[in-house]
Amino acid sequence: MPRRLAAAAAFALAAALPATTSPANAAELEGRLKAYAETEVAAWVQDPVLIGAILAANTAHAALTPEGITALDLAWRAEVGAGQTPTITPVVENAASDFLRAQMQAAGGAITEVFVMDAQGLNVAASGITSDYWQGDEEKFSETYPAGPGALHLGAIELDESTQIYQAQVSMTVTDPATGQAIGAITVALNAEML
Numbered sequence: 009m010p011r012r013l014a015a016a017a018a019f020a021l022a023a024a025l026p027a028t029t030s031p032a033n034a035a036e037l038e039g040r041l042k043a044y045a046e047t048e049v050a051a052w053v054q055d056p057v058l059i060g061a062i063l064a065a066n067t068a069h070a071a072l073t074p075e076g077i078t079a080l081d082l083a084w085r086a087e088v089g090a091g092q093t094p095t096i097t098p099v100v101e102n103a104a105s106d107f108l109r110a111q112m113q114a115a116g117g118a119i120t121e122v123f124v125m126d127a128q129g130l131n132v133a134a135s136g137i138t139s140d141y142w143q144g145d146e147e148k149f150s151e152t153y154p155a156g157p158g159a160l161h162l163g164a165i166e167l168d169e170s171t172q173i174y175q176a177q178v179s180m181t182v183t184d185p186a187t188g189q190a191i192g193a194i195t196v197a198l199n200a201e202m203l
Contacts, residue, residue, distance in 0.1 A: 037176075040203045041162050044118075045178045049196055052111055054185050058124055061104035061133055062182060062192040065126035072128060077142055080130065084141030096137055104133030120168060120175050121197040124182065125149055132192065143195070148179035152193040157183045159190075165200050174200040 052058075072080075080095060087093040099105065104124065112119040112135050123134035129144025143149045151161040163177035179195040 037165075037200075037203060038162055041176055041178045041198065042160065044198060044203070045160060045180055045196070048115070049178070049180065049194065053180070053182055053194055055107060057104050057107045058133065058182070059184060059191070061102065062124060062126055063184065065130065065132040066128075066191060069126055069128045069130055077128060077130065077144070081140055081142040085139070088137060088139060095141065099131045099141075100134050100137055102133060105135065108133055108135045118199055118202045119196055120171060120173055120199050123195055125153070125193045125195070127153060127190075127192055129153070129193075143193075148177060148195045149193050152179045152181045153190055155181065156190050157181055157188060168197070176200050176203070
């Protein structure tokens, strides 16, 4: 990034997110992220459409080996931007993804991306195409689902290259309301300027 653009981006971040300049303000931003997850996201993450999709994916993927997961992830990555997307299409064009897009639209720009993962860390539903299929090697999954019900992970504020919006991801374990057991995870990318 040219120095002038980098300086402009840094200025925009400082103007939009003065909370990140001190520990007290960083804690305030963290509190806002947690509050959004615990109120807004928790209000709809237990929807039967999402729960059903995760449970179905857990059943379908139960016998996958690490090699099988890697093969699926490589297939997904190869399909990003391609004309034919047999691995991606079933994930982004289903009722659970439609539900996520409806939540995103209702948030009025506060949500920039949202996706749900199964017990393996594979995408089940997504508001749009993610760069990879398997999230199991990332903290958004490793610090939520394996930690059990109630686990929450807050990501760092980063500039999304595709949207040029500063965002922060908040991820949480998804539990089956019928059993109270962890079944997957959800990641919501929030427009940091709107928090």
